[in-house]
Amino acid sequence: MMAVSVGCLLPAGFLPPLPNDKLLHFGAFAVLTALAVxxxxxxxxxxxxxxxxxxxGLAIEVGQKFVPGRNFCWRDMAANAAGIASTAGAASLIRAF
Structure with a gap:
């Protein structure tokens, strides 16, 4: 969680160009969910x-509002939630079988 938080809260100038920010949010929270499960x-x-x-995820998005070059984005929050929901759903399907 610490690595995800730091990566999400770095100022925009410190980050390399990101291919797809939403995919990174989805992946980070999918991995965190797999660990939580x-x-x-x-x-x-x-x-x-x-x-x-x-x-x-919500706290990180709110924190981004105060970081230069970053902002709060509902689509990032939706990507976080999708990563959580998809991984939790997959885990429950795996456990059912």
Whole structure:
């Protein structure tokens, strides 16, 4: 989570040109969700982890509002949520089989 936060909160001038920012958001939160699913084996616990990841994504987006060259973007938040939802869904399908 620390690496994702730092990468998302660096000023725009420190970053190389990004091919697709939304894909990076999706991938980062998909990986974080995969780790959270492994840390919390029971679905009741996973809900809290996944909710925490969603709130962390929101906090990062709000924090970007105060970073030079960065801004709050609902599409980034949607990419974060899609990464969380798709990985959590895939994990529950894998566990069902």
């Amino acid at each position: 492994q840390l919390a084996p029971a679905w009741q616990q996973q809900r809290y982890w996944l909710g925490g990841l969603l709130l962390a």
